[in-house]
Amino acid sequence: MKLTLTDVGRTFGPKVALEGVSLTADAGQFLCVVGASGSGKSTLLSIVAGLVPPTTGTVTLAGAPVTGPGPERGLVCQSGAVYPWRTVERNIAFGLELLGLSRAERKARVDWYLAETGLELFRHALPKQLSGGQRQRVAIARALACEPEVLLLDEPFGALDVQTKEDMQVFLRDVWRDTGTTVLMVTHDVEEAVFLGQRVIVLSSDPGRVAADVLVDLPADRDLTVKRTTEFLRTRAEVEDLVRTYHRRHAGTTPSR
Structure with missing residues (x-):
């Protein structure tokens, strides 16, 4: 089942949390969403979960509109x-x-x-x-x-210590490999996003928009040693720079060169 967001926006009174968000996750993909505070990451996940309706745009799963919670989407906070x-x-x-x-x-x-x-x-x-x-x-x-067709994860390891978090990252990739479930995960941890995801979606801040869609070119079977490879470090730096750049643009400062 393909998950598709088309021109999704969400306002809370005068506050624009998300604007014009469009992205697609194919069946079985692992997508991670990152961004600075104010980028609307959790709001985006709540919309896909059907807990919050979009103000504009649509969310569909296998072509059917998402209008509320359903068993085809599992949520872990x-x-x-x-x-x-x-x-x-x-x-x-x-x-x-x-x-x-x-x-x-x-x-x-x-x-x-x-x-x-x-x-x-x-x-x-x-x-x-x-x-x-x-x-x-x-x-x-x-x-x-x-x-469920889609597993939605909202900062699931954010409260864990570093060692336990890394153990859980390996566990999650193993479970994803064994089940073939589509995963959409929100995290503030760029290293975690690059280790887990096949793609990393970077949101800009206030309002949240898709600033970049980064393909993670790492082996399908990964253990923690991949974090020391040149490709991993390059991709992590690329995503970190994107998060920093789009947050600074919102803050009105010029990104460092």
């Missing part, structure tokens, strides 16, 4: 928002219960995602017994268990 009164396996099963799947179907999917996310030994644990990284794994597993 920075907090993870797992249910504290449910065990790990019951958190993962939550959406499946809403979809009306049989007990056998729910069990099969929950078992698969417990194994895929390395949470088999924690199936009966409550979220308070888990680390921050483990809780995010639960949130991602819960979203993917409904088998």
Whole structure:
């Protein structure tokens, strides 16, 4: 299913958060969106999730307009928002219960995602017994268990320490490879965006517009050692310069040469 945004804009009173945003994600692609504060990254994701309607423009998935939340789009936020009164396996099963799947179907999917996310030994644990990284794994597993066409991630690792964040980046790429789900991820971390994404979308600030669409020319199978390669460092620097340039243009200063 192709995800398409056409001339999307969003205002909040006199504030223009997004203006004229057009982009396309083909089925199975991993796109990361970066930009300085005020670029409307989270607003963009909320529009694609159907939580906020666009003021102008359209969002379509496989040609059908997005008019509200739906099971074909799974959303994971920075907090993870797992249910504290449910065990790990019951958190993962939550959406499946809403979809009306049989007990056998729910069990099969929950078992698969417990194994895929390395949470088999924690199936009966409550979220308070888990680390921050483990809780995010639960949130991602819960979203993917409904088998959405698109996984939407809003700064999912922003609250984690550096070591846990890198572990989760590797985990996410492995899950994406195994499931083939289209991923649209918002992050303020350029290094993370280049490591995870096939493309990095750079938004300008106030209002948010697509300033650049950078193709990440790195191997499909990546581990953390790729971060030390010349191509990775070149691409990270390119994206960082773009973010800085378009933020400075908004601020009314001249980019350094």
